[in-house]
Amino acid sequence: MTIPQRVRLVEVGPRDGLQNEAVAAPVAVRVRLIEMLAEAGLQNIEAGSFVPEKLIPQMAQTGAVLAALKPHVRARISVLAPNSRGFTDAVAAGAKEIAILTAASESFSQRNMNCGIAESLERARALASAARISDIRLRGYISCVLGCPFEGHVEAERVAEIAVELHRLGCDEISLGDTIGVGTPLAARGLVERVAKDVPLPRLAGHFHDTYGQALANVFACLETGLAVFDCSVAGLGGCPFAPGATGNVSTEDVVYMLNGCGVETGVDLDRLLDAGDFICKFLGQPPRGRVALARAAREGALRACVPGQR
């Protein structure tokens, strides 16, 4: 099995990551984080979401974040918009890519989006028409593709049906989200293979949470199917709303380390990426997160311990 020579990483830390952190980061911190991520070489960065502030205070003022970004960085930004109001605000803020949400589980859709899957697809259809008019790139997330906190098992067939709908209605990219991180490599790969029968593989992305430690193995298993777009989060920011305290998204640093080792190009400078992770962890008042970051900190600690006067 050969794996792709090049992978595109979609950095979701400033959105899917920060929205699940207890501390809300102010605009200046979010702007600095996004610019550091761009400087590290990330070409796709999800910068925030246009949702009511009272629902997700961590994502307040996403418009101000976009306005403060340098234009060449703003060109790499995607934002989440759950409905037409958010969509309009996102377009007004200058977003060139907008992400929309649906789910592969009816119960999850009801609880997370306050509407059923069919209605979320109807909303998506309306936004897709608006996107075409405004020349906006559209990204569709499907949540719970490998399991649901309420329904348990989720059928790959069902995920494929929804992916086909999103593709037909005009999504440029469809991200298959293991929202609660319960997937394991053969299931993840099997799902991608199944969906790729009905939607072209280059239109698909893998989005794995590391709740049960499986995310990197899932990325590798999917890489072996030829999947070449993965969502990840600097410093593994984020968590699981259904298990507060659990691990978040797969850490971008750990993904880049793996891809570097496998000879896969990402265009990302690992050291600068680690600096970005360090920056946001310090703001959050937390130790480095992600294994590579922890190893770098430990190594530097060991080096400092060897230099007299620096311990």
Added chain:
Amino acid sequence: MTIPQRVRLVEVGPRDGLQNEAVAAPVAVRVRLIEMLAEAGLQNIEAGSFVPEKLIPQMAQTGAVLAALKPHVRARISVLAPNSRGFTDAVAAGAKEIAILTAASESFSQRNMNCGIAESLERARALASAARISDIRLRGYISCVLGCPFEGHVEAERVAEIAVELHRLGCDEISLGDTIGVGTPLAARGLVERVAKDVPLPRLAGHFHDTYGQALANVFACLETGLAVFDCSVAGLGGCPFAPGATGNVSTEDVVYMLNGCGVETGVDLDRLLDAGDFICKFLGQPPRGRVALARAAREGALRACVPGQR
């Protein structure tokens, strides 16, 4: 690519794990941990090592640990013995499997074992003769198979040469150790494929540290070659002597979760295994370690938060 239907896990937490922890566990704690691991279904448990107490105080009184185990648990035990003195003590303590050490890097061998690779193989040869006489199963560890903290890159050819030597001199199993956790999946798989050209695959085991978060992906990639024996450590106990504070061995719980998800039998009961991890983490005064353990704790915390009076 099909993967094995059944995998044998070698639990190294009580040895490779605990020897790298700051707090030394007394005999009673080590005995209870080992018995809990056996009750969880682990058939191979590395219980300790026969090394001078002043070098590794955490492994003191390994003989007393063995003596205190129930006989059916003692039958599943392996111990590490770096030289003939340790070997004699291990046999006297009733060990039926003994592990010996060598390395794929000359500098690491010198620093870790105070002798070169050639000399470590000579020692191994002498111990192998003694093992045959005493009907002891012999396990050979090769350290630094995917990288060395002093020499950097390690050639798979060199690892294969050493594995062949260990096989010839009578090792029943040869564990390929990524001691510093720098390996990535294609390299890990390529190494196993190379070594398996010269040593039968069923004689090989994979031993991955999670320093850079790659361990589980490496296990999965090697599983795809047919490798069916993996070393792992409950609660991811352990660390990296060259980067204090870094992550330790791959967590047994995370490996079992992955293998369960892939339909691979291990004979291990994940809940009881998590209880064993919980027990040792509480003794060490640390939060749960390993992603699955963290997710379980987070989920239980979330459940408690929903039950009035239990918060």
